[in-house]
Amino acid sequence: MNGNKMNTENNNTILLDHGAGGKASHALFSKMILPLFSNDYLDREDDGAVYQVPAGRMAFSTDSYVVDPIFFNGGNIGDLAVNGTVNDISMCGANPLYISVGLIVEEGLPIKDFQKIIKSMATAAKRAGVKIVTGDTKVVPRGKADKIFINTSGVGTIFNGVNVSGSRALPGDKIILSGTMGDHGIAILTAREGLMFDGDLKTDSAPLNHMVKAILSSGCEVHVLRDPTRGGVGTTLNEIASRSGVGMTLFERDLPIKKQVSGVCELLGFDPLYIANEGKLLAIVPEKQASRVLDVIRADAFGKNAAIIGEVTDQHPGKVFMETAIGGQRLVDMLTGEQLPRIC
């Protein structure tokens, strides 16, 4: 390899030096990360963030992102990581404030990919109104990680008088889903497998904190808030049914699903009820307030296709049943293992 080519490669890819704590690390942080994430807390460049603690209760959550591929239609691992933690904190009935970012980068990742990811994290944080106040970057040798892994953790303050939990669903409650099911999982699958389908199917990755704030400040009572990520709506509702000791009935005809998603699912033998979402929430609320909560959700930019998809019952505790479109009934169990494609 000649010298010129070597230099170009040095300038274009992440090297082990970038994570060694020396000059290269410092340059990476101060030139590529800090300008984008900049805020009063991070700009101090201390070992950790120092901030005032408001009175009341707080929510704290963490999640790691290892999605493959790192770029997909409608987003990338960066905004996914920010939105994910913003949403986890929001589902505790909290207003997310500060988040941390831990980056584990594989040697050889193109700098332009790294920059694109950092930029979309900054944009996602801005959109959600949260600050990235502390972080860390490590570089591992080629083959010891897959391109980039991201951990985000975050804290938020719980809204006054709010008490939401997966154990609080009550018979008679209505189940609201904030939009179409399975968009993220199918977008990832089609990107990963190089499958080509008609239509422009994007991830639904989005921050839900503004929607949650609107719901919780509407004066309506909310028993459960959950984002149906891995395992999808089916698995999440099973967890809630089991923790609350209640049964649930879903109505297949009311489930919001994009045509492209149901098409891919038909073709590959998937059930959209078990496909991951990254910008949807399930709200379980008393019947008399369900239509008001639905209106509030629909007024949010990410809640236009929200629908009441079912109800909580005192029958068959711990189990979720579905009334099918043709009037039959079936069990919606938890997902076992991976969803696997059909072969005949």
Added chain:
Amino acid sequence: MGVTYLEKFRDPSLAKNLVAAIHKESRSPIRLMEVCGTHTMAIFRHGIRNLLPETITLLSGPGCPVCVTAQKDIDAFVAISRQPDVIVTTFGDLMRVPGSGTTLAGQKGAGADVRMVYSVFDAVTIARQNPDKQVVFCAVGFETTIPTIAAAVLMAADQGVTNFSIYAANKLTPPALTALMTTQGVSIDGFILPGHVSVITGVDGYRSVFDAHKVPSVITGFEPIDILHAVLMLVRQNESGVPALENAYARAVKPSGNPKARAVMHQVFTAGDAVWRGIGLIKNSGMKLKPEFRVFDAGTRFDLNLMDVPEPKGCACGEILMGLKTPVACALYKKACTPMTPVGPCMVSSEGACAAYYNYG
């Protein structure tokens, strides 16, 4: 937005009319077998069982390709994955099926290079990209998948992809129906015949089985309207006492099927005896590579030295596949055998009867 093609076959009012007609016309108790695993799944997914009158019992047949793959064939897949410099490619459903020991998923976890593919052609591509490795495709499936597997072998032969091979554990549907009808104790008043398989075999593919046994038979698709329609046709055949071989899936299945696909299949494969898991040996129900394509046979390319291991005790998969037992009657069901820890193949495949009962029951 207008009603899509698919929605027509899920139309609730049409379904209601069909259900009402079935209730009205079904008098004597009948046992109907859906031969195909995809039908089993569709029946559960749409909640069709509890729409039918008590007179009708639905049985799940031997039409889940993973379920009927012999334990020894799974052992062969696992043994191949243990060979050095081998990439094993497989459809996803096979990953978790236990052989006499471990599974392909277990082997993958232990470091073997096992890759899930959506098409056999992906396996040929992987072989082309990895000339220094042996790439083996675990070939399972019925008439639906056999022509594409044959086409992949032809492609590999044509392009000189010599590091590609298949382990053929494919099965044919009509011989299995004959085996069912000649098994003691089996009582079936009607077959719901598979849709996808019939696209290849055509209606004619079942003619000799039908002529020999005169069991009411209807080919149908996988939407609720298709299935309910087939059930109604089988009720009518039974009530009138005039069995027939009918096609309720004319939008996809022609009387003569797809002769071109069958020609490709017969160019590469010839029928041979095959062992069906839980059922045993069925004459001429399997596919063997013809001598001129035997260089693509992974079974001879590797020295596998497999042992005969008896199938697990207590597992009723064989009886379930023949409609002699329902999953709930198996002593292991929901106890030793669950989708997380499947003992028999009917629990592991997403299209297996036990998994369908467990997941949707």
